[in-house]
Amino acid sequence: MTATMLPTEVGQMSAVALAEIIERSIAGNPVADYAEREPLAWSVIEEGGWDSIAVAEEFDGGGANLRDLVEVAQVWGAASIPQPLLESIWAKRWSAQARERSGPISVSVPRLGVSDSSGLAPFAALAATGIARSIGAGTDRFDVAPLGSADTFTPALRPSVLPWTTKMEIEAARELGVIWAAEVVGAAQKLVDLSVAYAKTREQFGKPIGSFQAIKHRLADMHSQAQYAQTAVIWASLDPTNSQRACDYAVGTSISLAEQSIQVHGGMGFTWEMGLHYYLRTMLTRRELIVGLWA
Amino acid sequence: MTPLDNQQLFLDSAREWLKTSVPERWRQERGALSEDEIVEIRHEWDRQLFAGGYSGLAIPTMYGGQGMGLREEVLFHEAAAQAHAPEGIGRIGKILTVPTLVAHGSEEQRAKYIPGIMAGTEVWCQAFSEPGAGSDLANVAAFARKTEGGYLVTGQKIWTSFAQYAERAILLARTSHTDPRYRNLSFFLLDMKQPGITLRTIRQISDTSHFSEVFMDSAFVADSDRVGEEGEGWNIAMTTLTSERGGVEAITRYVEVRGDLDTLMRCCATSSDIDTEVKQLDTRLELVRWQVMKALDYVEEDLEFFRRTCMLKIMWSELWQEVTQLAVSLNCRAHQEHWRNQYLETRAVSIYSGSNEIQRNIIGDRVLGLPR
């Protein structure tokens, strides 16, 4: 394998431009300020054509591939904006009916450990989200949210429990798992960045805590682990036969990074206001969704 | 009768008492109880313990305790764990205030405060940490200014657990602007129900609020409520902190982790894939208990005792975190809410009572004598 592992130009440019749009809408505010609001309206996303970046060029889309989406998903995950952008991008990539549809789209994924056929659907608690009945499996169709009963554990994902799950083409499901795992990795990298920044400014014993070797080594390990997690999702995007284990690794590592970021922040990390938990909650629910996809 | 027979007798009657005393609601529907109900049950449990004669087993009878030993305390907590007993809300009073007063308090202070703690009628909190004094506790800046008959304390505390339920606090405050670090602090017993005290509860990542910010604006403490002399606060606080990270604390935590691990083994972790992992956790948890029992033989020799107890806080906290990490990943629907909550709550156990990083520093410095 000698080919580059970089995303294509579409992926690179999309990631940069999306980061700018996000920055404009959240204006440097921490996730705790916007996770439970609507910092970025769906109309802005749709008008910018963001939900079409991975539609094939022959259908007038951006033509981004899965590796590109890994790049975009990390940017999205770092901000944790409560909109189903990634699900919509993916749906429009796989379904003609989704392409014709306006408004956000999401899916309902099997829940483990239940005896019924219920599913968990991210963003189904958001008004106007169309939840796909099937994707890439013939004639796709959608039910319009809000549906089911909201699960309030994960504010930034606004999930609901639905009585049914989305029928998905196997390859489509694999791609969605990779995209979600990449989103989680983006969130983990963000937490590493926040932890490093905190360790430079928080002082105890007259010094920044980052100068203590216990913290310095932990952060060095966190950096390494975040790198591995990122490599794992890139691997997952380029090597279908290993997608599943690479994604599981990436998500598990990311959750550990979130736990460690709380430790570095001390008591502050344990507060609702500091907001680290929003990312952690999203990661836990994404893990559940991804496991549901593989099942 | 041999001492062992005595202990067996004690244990038998404790088990009998627990069987009839642990509230059914707690045993059966703990997960469904509201925050207020939980607090009420925990409060009531303190009073039940006292009425049953199980409060302060290792505290001398002259202070309202049972005059037995640490060993009985440990045995009782084990039995309580097996009986899935609740944990009292008076833990700060029992685990921190009482040992501190026994070691450093005046006769008057012991007589005045220990009985209320034993009876479960007075809840205490620990007002040590401040925004600028977390790991670096000696950096406490709240100031106690001398006044007629006592002190007026002004400053801010943070992360004060149980503050909203507490009648009193053990308080660390500065009493000198000029004395050097470690000699400028004093230790006080603060009345929390006075006008100079305002609380602001802090919302935790688990979406509960068990701790608060405490704002003190000329709050009054009488001279008779200063423990030890002015300037001895740091040394006295070290007694408190050693108790906080010590054997009795570890055994009460053993009770809690045991409860969680039992739930995991009984219901959620049924897949054979994780059998080995669960057995490992179980072994390590039992080692917490055995480590405490081993240490009890050295309770009279400070350094030897500390050598054997200094790692307990790290042991139980990291173990508990691993238990909830595993549990929350298993998608057990019956316990989903419980594990989500416990998982988030246990993120704090490696931070509070002195972070695990600080505890490792202490082991390195004090036990191993490594150069600083």
Ligand SMILES: Cc1cc2nc3c(=O)[nH]c(=O)nc-3n(C[C@H](O)[C@H](O)[C@H](O)COP(=O)(O)OP(=O)(O)OC[C@H]3O[C@@H](n4cnc5c(N)ncnc54)[C@H](O)[C@@H]3O)c2cc1C
């Ligand atoms: C749930 C909870 C309940 C609490 N209850 C109480 C209470 O009832 N009463 C009370 O007084 N306090 C209480 N605390 C406060 C607790 O003791 C402090 O949070 C703790 O001491 C850490 O201080 P900090 O939060 O300021 O973190 P910091 O001291 O800012 O630490 C941040 C990070 O830096 C690390 N660090 C700091 N210094 C060093 C060093 N020298 N070497 C290596 N690493 C270092 C820490 O380990 C941590 O990982 C509670 C905290 C929590 C989370």
